[in-house]
Amino acid sequence: MVSLKDIAKACQVSVATVSKALNDHNDISAETKERIRQVAKDMGYFPNSAAKALKTNRTYNIGVLFVDEARSGLTHNYFSHVLDSFKQTAEQQGYDMTFINCCKTRPNRMTYLEHARYRGFDGVVIACIDFNDPEVIELVKSNIPVVTIDHLFHNRIAIMSDNAKGMEDLFSYVYERGHRKIAYIHGADSAVTQSRLSTFYRMAEQKGLSIPDAYIKEAAYRNADEAYERTRELLALEDRPTCILYQDDFASFGGIKAIRQAGLKIPQDISVAGYDGIRIAYQLEPQLTTLKQDTDSIGRLAAEQLISLIEEPKTTLIRPYIVEGYVEKGQSVRDINHT
Structure with a gap:
């Protein structure tokens, strides 16, 4: 694994300079930053996620709690598109997604909250589940930032289809x-x-x-x-x-x-x-x-509001967001006014 020391040696600069360049500090010239970053890239350097989490107090990982009665999983026609929109928006802002294990028959399994804390999720999006489940309620009442889709909890952000x-x-x-x-x-x-x-x-x-x-x-x-x-x-x-x-x-x-x-x-x-x-x-x-x-808007809003809650908890407004749809007229409803 490539270290900051290896990059510093290759660039003939100090480890401190490499660190400042990779973290975009202002006291390093743009030219030096670019040179160090290119060398780091060529050497295959990736920042250690655990070290980054310790420094920023964030893992940049969002938990997804998703179970539907039909057990259709990600083949669910509606929620698969909502989650795809959520994923695209979250990834554009530097976040990964991890599904919370929902198999309750597994021995010694963790509760949803325990799993979320074990994985160190910065926040959790909850969709298509039994919202009356005590484990879901426990997670919603915790100090982990949560956004729900199509269900409203008191004092939590919800993205609702109208x-x-x-x-x-x-x-x-x-x-x-x-x-x-x-x-x-x-x-x-x-x-x-x-x-x-x-x-x-x-x-x-x-x-x-x-x-x-x-x-x-x-x-x-x-x-x-x-x-x-x-x-x-x-x-x-x-x-x-x-x-x-x-x-x-x-x-x-x-x-x-x-x-x-x-x-x-x-x-x-x-x-x-x-x-x-x-x-x-x-x-x-x-x-x-x-x-x-409007699955695109529902997923995008859910990601934007959850990330806002993670990054700006003091200024993010806690409220429901209502997303309207529209009638796709198709041809399966006959006009019988004149028959």
Whole structure:
């Protein structure tokens, strides 16, 4: 391993001069800095991360706590794009990312907080997990800087997709196209689900619609099999809906399968709409109508605010940030106003 002493010898300067040059001190000329840095690079020198951490009290490493019910991991269509945006922004500011081990069946495992402290994370981003888990709450209440995605804790920064506005816009679009018999297959109970479902009912009330209990079904997020079964139940109703809203785009694929197996066409016989705006939804025929979430902004904001909290804790404002999406109209919701 190349040391500062080796570089000093090669450059015929003192170790102190090498250190000042590599740390961009003002009392070293730009020419000397450039020469020393080039020699260090040519010799394959990299600063010792442990020594750097002792000096700066930072590891430049951010922990990621991420688990979803479907165990889809980084194939999760929505959160994979959020985390990719987070990663790009964090790396541009010199930070690495490490996933916190979430395997609770492993013997002698550490809690989330213990793992975060063991790794010396400067901060942690938390996404897509059971936010009521005592270990999650313990981590959030610790002195480690934390930013959550799509969940709000008291006195913590949260980056939230505007689920109420998203459902409001999606419902309004379907209504404007003449649909009055609107069903909703929502996800499992969570803050996101509660926001969307309450908005669904509020919009129906504002439009003067009475939603039968049979029109409201539950299926886990990203579970196409459950969405398939719930769709079959809706299609079997004597007075079936003209449009079905799904909890997410991925789950809607199961519903679309059930509709086609029943010999029905989309949108001629029945309309469907998803939520998220994942890329594969754009490849469907007909293209899926959906609420496109701004995953780039969500990930970027989460990284920017967490790094601000790490580097400027006294001046960083602790508050939720709300990110709006928009309706991707697609072709899966028929206009039935003139039929």
